[in-house]
Amino acid sequence: MIKFKQLLLLFSIFSLFWAMPIRAVEDSEKADLLRKEVEAILAETSDQSSDRLLVKRAFCGNLIAHRKDDQELSIDVRGEERLASYDDDTIMIGISREKISSADLETGNYLVAMGYLDRLEPGKLAIKRLVVQETPTPADRESFFGLVGDISSEEEVFILTYDDLVFEVLAKGAKLTYREDNEITTAKFSRLEEQDRVVVVGQRKDDNGRIEATKIHVVTPAAANLQEEE
Numbered sequence: 131m132i133k134f135k136q137l138l139l140l141f142s143i144f145s146l147f148w149a150m151p152i153r154a155v156e157d158s159e160k161a162d163l164l165r166k167e168v169e170a171i172l173a174e175t176s177d178q179s180s181d182r183l184l185v186k187r188a189f190c191g192n193l194i195a196h197r198k199d200d201q202e203l204s205i206d207v208r209g210e211e212r213l214a215s216y217d218d219d220t221i222m223i224g225i226s227r228e229k230i231s232s233a234d235l236e237t238g239n240y241l242v243a244m245g246y247l248d249r250l251e252p253g254k255l256a257i258k259r260l261v262v263q264e265t266p267t268p269a270d271r272e273s274f275f276g277l278v279g280d281i282s283s284e285e286e287v288f289i290l291t292y293d294d295l296v297f298e299v300l301a302k303g304a305k306l307t308y309r310e311d312n313e314i315t316t317a318k319f320s321r322l323e324e325q326d327r328v329v330v331v332g333q334r335k336d337d338n339g340r341i342e343a344t345k346i347h348v349v350t351p352a353a354a355n356l357q358e359e360e
Contacts, residue, residue: 183249185247186246187245189243190207191207192275193235193237194206194237194349196232200215201215202214202215203235212255214257216257216260222262225262238329240263240264244258244260245257271331273329273330274330275327275328275330276328277291277292278290278325278327286319288301296339297330298339298340299330300335300341300342301346306319307348321348322346326350327348
């Protein structure tokens with residue numbers, strides 16, 4: 131690999147030849163060859179520097195939000211929201227191993243997003259391949275996505291509905307979060323409202339329709355739901 135001082139010397143020589151009048155160059159072919167060699171070295175060095183900035187990474191977790199206009203996803207990775215972006219070249223695979231598009235992604239999907247992090251901007255993953263999978267259930271914990279129904283503020287209990295499924299969520303002691311101004315904010319249980327769309331992480335109790343929640347993330351407030359439906 132060319133060291134920095136050697137590269138600087140070659141660049142200086144190239145600049146000198148470039149600035150001299152044509153008549154002062156005895157062998158124009160040698161000058162042209164030197165110019166091409168320096169340009170090649172500069173291009174190679176630039177490519178190597180760019181490659182060294184990219185690190186392979188994978189984000190695994192439930193989809194919290196999908197901003198289609200920005201081609202950006204928010205993924206809950208072990209309780210922390212991580213951002214990832216895709217483009218037209220990103221390969222997306224559905225739960226049945228079929229190819230899908232970004233329009234097929236739904237909030238609550240468990241995603242395995244594989245791509246690269248830029249060392250200069252480590253906060254966002256550039257996705258090259260994305261796979262939708264069944265949500266794993268380590269330590270008997272599951273993820274539930276749905277709408278908030280009746281709420282008992284005193285007991286910190288609420289009803290969660292999704293399609294034909296109805297759960298009673300025991301939320302006492304659970305961490306409640308929501309997104310505001312592109313940041314995840316922690317809130318008290320009183321922040322929860324009926325018709326909020328939420329992702330609940332917790333454990334079923336005795337298969338009786340109850341969920342003991344450890345985390346509740348408000349995906350969209352009621353006002354935003356109404357705007358989407360309109």
